[in-house]
Every structure is written in C-alpha cells, then in structure tokens.
Amino acid sequence: MRxxxxxxxxxINKEEIEAVVAVLKSGVLTSQFGDGPYTKKFEESFAKxxxxxxxxxxxxxTAALHAALLAAEIGEGDEVIVPSFTFVATxxxxxxxxxxxxxxxxxxxxxxxxxxxxxxxxTSRTAAIIPVHLYGLMADMEKIMKIAxxxxxxxxxxxxxxxxxxxxxxxxxxxxxxxxxxxxxxxIITTGEGGMVTxxxxxxxEALYAIRSxxxxxxxxxxxxxxxxxxxxxxxxxxxYQLLKLPRLLEARRKNANMLTNMLEDIGRLELPFExxxxxxxxxxxxxxxxxxxxxxxxxxxxxxxxxGIQAEVYYPTPVHMAPYYRRKFGFKPRSLPxxxxxxxxxxxxxxxxxxxxxxxxxxxxxxxxxxG
Ligand SMILES: Cc1ncc(COP(=O)(O)O)c(C=O)c1O
Numbered sequence: 001m002r003x004x005x006x007x008x009x010x011x012i013n014k015e016e017i018e019a020v021v022a023v024l025k026s027g028v029l030t031s032q033f034g035d036g037p038y039t040k041k042f043e044e045s046f047a048k049x050x051x052x053x054x055x056x057x058x059x060x061x062t063a064a065l066h067a068a069l070l071a072a073e074i075g076e077g078d079e080v081i082v083p084s085f086t087f088v089a090t091x092x093x094x095x096x097x098x099x100x101x102x103x104x105x106x107x108x109x110x111x112x113x114x115x116x117x118x119x120x121x122x123t124s125r126t127a128a129i130i131p132v133h134l135y136g137l138m139a140d141m142e143k144i145m146k147i148a149x150x151x152x153x154x155x156x157x158x159x160x161x162x163x164x165x166x167x168x169x170x171x172x173x174x175x176x177x178x179x180x181x182x183x184x185x186x187x188i189i190t191t192g193e194g195g196m197v198t199x200x201x202x203x204x205x206e207a208l209y210a211i212r213s214x215x216x217x218x219x220x221x222x223x224x225x226x227x228x229x230x231x232x233x234x235x236x237x238x239x240x241y242q243l244l245k246l247p248r249l250l251e252a253r254r255k256n257a258n259m260l261t262n263m264l265e266d267i268g269r270l271e272l273p274f275e276x277x278x279x280x281x282x283x284x285x286x287x288x289x290x291x292x293x294x295x296x297x298x299x300x301x302x303x304x305x306x307x308x309g310i311q312a313e314v315y316y317p318t319p320v321h322m323a324p325y326y327r328r329k330f331g332f333k334p335r336s337l338p339x340x341x342x343x344x345x346x347x348x349x350x351x352x353x354x355x356x357x358x359x360x361x362x363x364x365x366x367x368x369x370x371x372x373g
Pocket of ligand 1: 089
C-alpha cells in the first residue's frame with residue numbers, strides 16, 4: 001500500500017536531536033523567568049530573522065496571543081476586531097481577557113481580513129485589531145496599520161501560520177505592536193508545543209517577560225497579573241535549530257506550491273491560491289476552493305482524497321462565530337459573514353510541506369483531477 005501523505009510533517013534532524021540531548025544532560029531544563037541560555041539564543045535569532053527589536057518565547061501560539069493582549073492591557077469593556085475565518089485560538093484569547101470579539105468578513109480571494117470591513121466595525125470601544133495571516137499569506141498590513149494609527153488601536157498580528165511570510169519587503173510579525181507565532185507540531189518550524197511574541201517596544205517586551213512568569217519582577221513578587229507561559233530549554237534548543245533551517249524549508253514549500261499550481265491550473269472548478277503582488281507566501285498549506293459548491297460536495301472530495309492516502313483537511317469548516325460556544329455566549333447569527341461562510345463551505349487544503357517528493361505532488365494532482373472529473 002502507498003504511504004499516507006500527511007498534511008504536515010516536522011523536519012527534525014541530527015542538530016535538533018543532539019541539542020535536545022545536550023540540554024537533557026546539562027540538567028538545566030528550564031529557568032524560573034523563562035530566560036535560560038538556549039531560550040535567549042532562540043529569542044535573539046528569531047528577533048533578527050523577523051526584523052523586530054524583541055522576541056519573547058512562550059509555550060504556545062495561544063499563550064502568545066493571550067500574553068500580547070495582557071501586555072496591551074486590553075480587557076473588560078473593550079472590543080477587539082477579529083476575523084471569524086481563523087483557528088479558534090485567535091478569538092479565545094480575546095474572550096479570556098474579558099473583551100468582546102467583533103467579527104468582520106474576509107477578502108474572498110486571499111481569505112484574510114478585509115480592511116474596509118475593519119474600518120466599518122470600529123466603534124468608540126474598539127481597542128485592538130487582530131489580523132490573521134491565514135495559510136501563510138499575510139493580511140494587508142499597510143491598510144490595517146493606517147486604520148489603526150488613525151483610530152489609535154493596538155495591532156496584534158496572528159502569524160501562527162506565517163513565519164517567514166512577507167509583505168512590502170517586511171516579515172510577518174514586524175508590522176504590528178505585537179506579532180504572535182506558533183511552533184505547534186504541524187507548524188512550519190516546531191518545538192512540539194511553543195510560541196513567540198515579537199515587538200519593537202521595550203516596554204512591551206518587559207511586560208511580556210513578566211507575564212510569561214506570573215507577572216514577576218526581579219524579586220519573585222508579582223508586579224502584574226501573569227501566567228506560566230515559559231518555554232523550556234528543551235523546546236528552545238529545538239526552536240533554535242529549526243530556525244536555522246527555516247529559509248530552506250520555505251524554499252521547498254514555495255517549490256511545491258508552484259508545482260501544484262502548474263499541475264492544477266487548468267481545472268476550471270478549482271480556484272487556486274496565489275501570491276498577490278508585493279507578498280511572499282510561506283505556504284503553510286495549499287488551500288483551494290471548489291467553486292460554487294456546497295459543503296457536502298466539498299466534504300466528499302476531501303473524503304476521497306483521504307481514501308487515496310492524501311491527508312487533505314478543511315481549515316476551517318465552522319467559522320468561529322458559528323461555533324456553539326460563541327453563538328451561545330454572544331448570540332452571533334448565521335449568514336452574518338457571507339464571504340467567511342462561503343469559504344468555510346468551499347475550501348480545502350492540500351499539503352505543501354518540505355517533506356513532499358515530486359512524485360507525491362504528481363500523485364496528489366492526478367488524484368484530485370480524477371476526483372473532480
Ligand atoms: C491562526 C492560528 N492562531 C493561533 C494558533 C494557536 O497556536 P497554538 O496551537 O500553538 O496554541 C494557531 C495554531 O494552532 C493558528 O493556526
């Protein structure tokens with residue numbers, strides 16, 4: 001039988017394994033402020049890579065978002081503008097700090113938050129915007145930053161899927177007040193579980209250092225509300241070596257995405273992902289739309305791909321405003337975000353990760369062509 005082609009595959013080599021073993025042998029597995037030697041090395045090299053002044057490790061992408069909102073002192077009575085077409089963690093963090101998520105629709109071509117819809121959603125209570133760089137393509141950060149400056153709003157980039165993505169020559173995580181990254185096992189670089197917050201401001205970085213370790217100042221005394229969001233030295237050692245190979249991983253993803261596009265572009269029913277002018281995609285996944293279909297038809301295509309040993313996935317079949325908890329808590333209604341809801345019915349993602357061979361890509365394309373007919 002043919003091996004299953006997974007939707008994501010971590011690239012772990014000798015360097016990560018040796019570094020992790022060395023940490024295990026050293027006995028320094030973590031540190032009380034989350035600032036052990038490997039953690040500092042990982043943070044310094046990550047900040048440099050992104051082009052931000054500071055990078056602060058945390059232990060998940062969700063923690064990164066929560067810590068950024070805490071550092072920005074957003075809370076009860078505040079509204080935060082978010083897309084509904086995202087992984088639930090983007091919104092969860094907003095609810096955890098006691099603020100109200102205000103959902104806006106997406107651009108149907110790029111699947112990222114629509115800046116015009118953001119502007120329309122601003123009220124006197126709006127405190128922040130969280131654009132999500134979905135599937136590895138950045139939101140239009142020039143327009144979003146302009147709106148934010150005009151209305152004095154905090155911008156937190158959800159770059160969980162977009163490490164290395166670029167817009168106008170700058171990397172994801174270098175535009176907003178905060179950039180939040182995830183190193184979950186399926187992500188472009190991984191530490192198993194892990195995250196990072198980037199920022200250009202020293203006061204923000206200092207708030208984040210405190211928040212990730214119980215709000216501690218220098219003397220183990222809580223100066224603010226915090227959490228245990230520390231990254232272990234084991235994870236940081238892995239992250240440091242993962243980051244060194246990131247340019248190579250991104251190059252392989254780009255090549256795979258280009259091959260998929262070449263092999264699929266004549267299938268009229270498929271709308272393929274693209275790189276708008278001025279953008280560099282990180283190709284976290286290769287997401288296509290089956291034009292004009294209902295969810296049932298799309299789901300059948302995905303099931304047939306899975307049957308053929310191709311782990312296609314739907315990100316995300318239920319937009320957050322339609323998830324039971326969010327409907328109950330905030331009374332969100334269906335048909336309120338038509339572009340989001342259409343995308344949730346029609347898209348599915350194919351793998352584009354660096355573990356794919358040319359043969360895998362040919363196989364994926366042939367199967368998909370046959371299934372769609
Ligand atoms: C868009 C987005 N935001 C936030 C997260 C949360 O990251 P984590 O799973 O590391 O908590 C993820 C990934 O899972 C994500 O894809």
